Amino acid sequence: MNMNKPVRVGLIGAGAIGSFHGESIARRLHNAQLAAIADPSPDAARRLADRLDCPIAVTQAEEIIANPDIDAVVIAAPARFHASLVVSAARARKAVFCEKPMALTLDEADMAIEAARVAGVPLQVGFNRRYDKAWAEARETIVSGGLGTPQLLRSLTRDPCLADPARVPVWAIFFETLIHDFDTLRFLNPGSEVTEVYAIADALVRPDFKERGLRDTALVSMKFDNGAMATAEANFHAVYGYDVRGEVFGSGGMVTMGDVRRSSLTRFAAEGVCSASTRLNLDLFHDGYTAQLASFMEAVRSGVVQGPIGEDARAALAIALACVHSVNERRILAPYGVARA
Amino acid sequence: MNMNKPVRVGLIGAGAIGSFHGESIARRLHNAQLAAIADPSPDAARRLADRLDCPIAVTQAEEIIANPDIDAVVIAAPARFHASLVVSAARARKAVFCEKPMALTLDEADMAIEAARVAGVPLQVGFNRRYDKAWAEARETIVSGGLGTPQLLRSLTRDPCLADPARVPVWAIFFETLIHDFDTLRFLNPGSEVTEVYAIADALVRPDFKERGLRDTALVSMKFDNGAMATAEANFHAVYGYDVRGEVFGSGGMVTMGDVRRSSLTRFAAEGVCSASTRLNLDLFHDGYTAQLASFMEAVRSGVVQGPIGEDARAALAIALACVHSVNERRILAPYGVARA
């Protein structure tokens, strides 16, 4: 495409993260243009479009996908629609940015990857943690050998408030939350794959919703093919804020990432030494969310995705699926499609 | 002005901070437009304009000031031109954002304030530290009574590298560096004014330039009319990075602000526990610099400046001038124009 023309982006999904991505495209990114918004709620689409001076608001994603003036789509619809939207968009030769999880089954994931490959369009996945400064620096440190061989890794996600357990999809803790941590662990142990998964999951925050399938707390332990051991953990109700951290211990040292404190302000009072905490993922990862879309705009122009791709989404999904089975069957599992020694 | 029309901004000065402000206007701020750039170096103006898709690049600030299509100017020229540019721009009915120091003499400061008052245009000054999250939160804590009465304050600025001492204007340590700290201390002790100043300044980094007037290290102690005591200190060569911190101790507790660490990454190695540090003011205050211009754009639309105004610039300048005299005369001084009990 013409490198000077702004990238014209269609946004699919005007929820919380979709709105933030829309804002990034319209306001925070250079040479990108928010050309259309689709959301099944006409109000949601319209309000966001008005706020961001976006000319088109529709209820059908297909209208965006069919629009020849649009170069790229950002998919922020509910997870169950992701894979088929990727396939449609790719077939329409749009560059695709898809929120995580890209798919809910390995077959879907394979179809999405294949559609992008056949169409020759960039396909990038929304593993934003890779774009946070600390995580990116950790990866650089590791790749450059600064930690030696990774031996023990940890990644965790704690959401600040489980407001309405009825709206949490079944197994969301693996497919939508811990999928970030699975990608992060792969990102921080480059070139290695998970060979063994053992997962525990429970409804500890809201035991009254356990029968309806809620799992709000989970702990996963993993083994990688380079010997490294890892844990991922998640909880949906951290009263102190939005807490995302990582740790990589290797033969040459350790790095830790993540800090829930909101700013450099520290308050010293009768009750002790205190810092306010970050409450929203959109605050904690404001810059990372923006940086990943900037990287996607680069991919649209260059045709080369620097960030996480369909195969990364598939690998993280394979771990999530193994977790579901591990919980159901109370045993240790290998992610599907990963060779065992 | 029409609230929907973008604010058309002329940038005066295409140096480091001018370029960053230009970028903020062109890329990071909504509904602002970089309409023209002036710099005595035609190359500097042109290169920046090209990079930021700005249609006009000139060598004379007056061309921008005379341009009827321009709503507001951002003055980032060398300090000695600030006051007269403010006066010219105000007379031409432009809203004015002026980098610190707004003036180098109290008379100039008074003229600038008066020109803006007469023209009825907003005049905002580049004390960006007020817009950093930690400092803004500190101010809120103090205003809301969370610290009781301030009793001991501290503000410091340490620049990372004194590359070329020959290019440092005489007394820049007070007029250009510590002026930030003087404003910060007033900001954090709201409603009070400095009544007594004692300053020490020396060329400790480059003693070989002392005879040519260099002062690269300074320590100022101050008394406020509410009894609070304060120190401000500066140094031009902190090998570990760009270090800006603040501390307010009051009857009800303490707050501290500032952290030179670059990200939340911590590295644990044979030599200990280490974090990389921030090297550039443009990194440390990236968000604050942007937020102050966003606030200025609000001021252009609403006519009301929420941030630091001409009178704040004057008050900080009065302290800086008292510092110069205190150093020269080796005695304690009251800032000019501040009533003594």
Next chain:
Amino acid sequence: MNMNKPVRVGLIGAGAIGSFHGESIARRLHNAQLAAIADPSPDAARRLADRLDCPIAVTQAEEIIANPDIDAVVIAAPARFHASLVVSAARARKAVFCEKPMALTLDEADMAIEAARVAGVPLQVGFNRRYDKAWAEARETIVSGGLGTPQLLRSLTRDPCLADPARVPVWAIFFETLIHDFDTLRFLNPGSEVTEVYAIADALVRPDFKERGLRDTALVSMKFDNGAMATAEANFHAVYGYDVRGEVFGSGGMVTMGDVRRSSLTRFAAEGVCSASTRLNLDLFHDGYTAQLASFMEAVRSGVVQGPIGEDARAALAIALACVHSVNERRILAPYGVARA
């Protein structure tokens, strides 16, 4: 016993931790007296006795146990001798402090507990982490309800240097290292027991010793009967120092414990912001090791053990044994003797 007479203590084992305990008794504790030292190496016993002005140095533990002038023994011999020494000492009516692990099999543990019970002597076990200020405060916070119900726990131990892998007993990583973490997790989840264990262990530091049974890296995940999930991890070669940390996340918040930094000194240099790290367990837990013996002296006088008792040692051992089986059989196990729902 006479409350004013010093407690006369016999030390069994003059290695690193034995020597430190000897010093605590002779120098750091009030109203305790180091009456005798036994070590199979006559030199080791004699040198320590000379240094600490201890009148008796012998090679046979039994000489200490048979000595009617001795009130209490501190057992710091190699782990394989612990249980039988506890039994002998208890039968001789000595109060017993035994380093961890108190036993290597559940039968031995039961015999030791029974011997102390029958003799009516205090039996305390060397889980020193309970006496570190941060861990003790964490326990208080949890017991007082400050964290709500524990949901996710973590405990880790990283030793600074695996000098000679040939001298590491088989499964020492579970029996001698992680046994601390198993006790810590029980201590921090009061009233709950582990019902499920899954362990991974490998020789990642020294793969060349794997065939000889070395396991230098391990990760254990656990489920408690109150629903809480926990991980424990260990590694024998942390280049940055002796790293022991804990974390408890509950419905009401989180606590973290542990800091590898050696002092409050922070150094800011060209390479960043750095703190020196603690290299030795005897440094990190200097105060905790001493406090646990002070607590034992109280137990000798009062007859009541406030710290960890034989049953705590047994419970931690049951987890360690389950780990060994879990690694061997690559499956999830319940610690023996813990009722499953």
Next chain:
Amino acid sequence: MNMNKPVRVGLIGAGAIGSFHGESIARRLHNAQLAAIADPSPDAARRLADRLDCPIAVTQAEEIIANPDIDAVVIAAPARFHASLVVSAARARKAVFCEKPMALTLDEADMAIEAARVAGVPLQVGFNRRYDKAWAEARETIVSGGLGTPQLLRSLTRDPCLADPARVPVWAIFFETLIHDFDTLRFLNPGSEVTEVYAIADALVRPDFKERGLRDTALVSMKFDNGAMATAEANFHAVYGYDVRGEVFGSGGMVTMGDVRRSSLTRFAAEGVCSASTRLNLDLFHDGYTAQLASFMEAVRSGVVQGPIGEDARAALAIALACVHSVNERRILAPYGVARA
């Protein structure tokens, strides 16, 4: 003296710090013996003696000084008695440890120094901060060149609670509190002396006691003969605890020392990230207070004082005296007896 015989110490003063020193001698130090306690309150002396198994409790310091069985005295009486007690004790050939300030006038200081010199006895002064691990490491870093030349220094002391302003001696803020900081700054800028002092002091905590001479808040700025600039500040009522910190910035970097947090426990709760704070000097400097007496015991045996000596006490006093004059006369002063260029 016989190197194996315990040092027999007489304690003069059974107040808070005297009691702690008594405890250190009786309980925490090897080969030291608390032989006698003097306090004008017979009850105070007796109670402490009973608690610490000390055989002699008297009301007159002279009884201790005249006792031929006593090797050394620890002077923890009120400041106004220090110098004459040093003189008497030295004349009686006792080794002398004297709490700060050693004297309240330079003449007294000179007499004390001279008395010790003539008698050939060790004279050590209670500047305990030198024995805190972080401050000692800072000094080592500086002496070994790790910071280059010191350029900006800071030392502060904040006491947690001004309970009874009526009991604070006039100018105690300089003579008893900031005297620590004056010594610390000299300790951290080795080989340099203060040439210029400017002090502000006020009754901000309890303005109702200002007329009676109370000064509860003070700020001192100083210049050293190597160009370094320093501040010292104190306040008697820090609601968040006992706060002592230091900072040295030099051509090669910076060190900071001090941390008010009580342990490594951090609590994450709805109100943010919090750590409990240290409330007592005896907690914050528990180890430093003990280490300085251990160092004194070495001095008694070897005859050589490694810690701060009479001349250090005198130099810190000279700064304190200059502060008093600076406050009274509102001008900049040189400490008496320090040569000016």
